[in-house]
Amino acid sequence: MMVVSFTPGRVRLRFKELKDAAAAEAVKTRIKETPGITKTEINPLTGSILIEYDLKILPTEKLLEAGRGELAKLGIKAEF
Numbered sequence: 341m342m343v344v345s346f347t348p349g350r351v352r353l354r355f356k357e358l359k360d361a362a363a364a365e366a367v368k369t370r371i372k373e374t375p376g377i378t379k380t381e382i383n384p385l386t387g388s389i390l391i392e393y394d395l396k397i398l399p400t401e402k403l404l405e406a407g408r409g410e411l412a413k414l415g416i417k418a419e420f
Contacts, residue, residue: 363414364389
């Protein structure tokens with residue numbers, strides 16, 4: 341897993357598991373359920389996900405904490 345770009349309120353991550361269409365859809369569905377997430381885009385060709393979020397609702401540290409937990413439930417190890 342790699343952080344491709346980050347600015348407060350927007351992060352793009354890349355990891356090989358997202359190249360699998362079923363895994364990508366599962367990740368997108370779970371992320372959209374998180375309060376404060378305003379936009380998600382997954383590119384299965386590159387294995388990347390773009391997440392835009394509201395810092396007032398979801399501070400960056402809480403986003404990362406929630407992301408690690410949700411990815412672990414899907415069997416994806418994230419070290420960010």
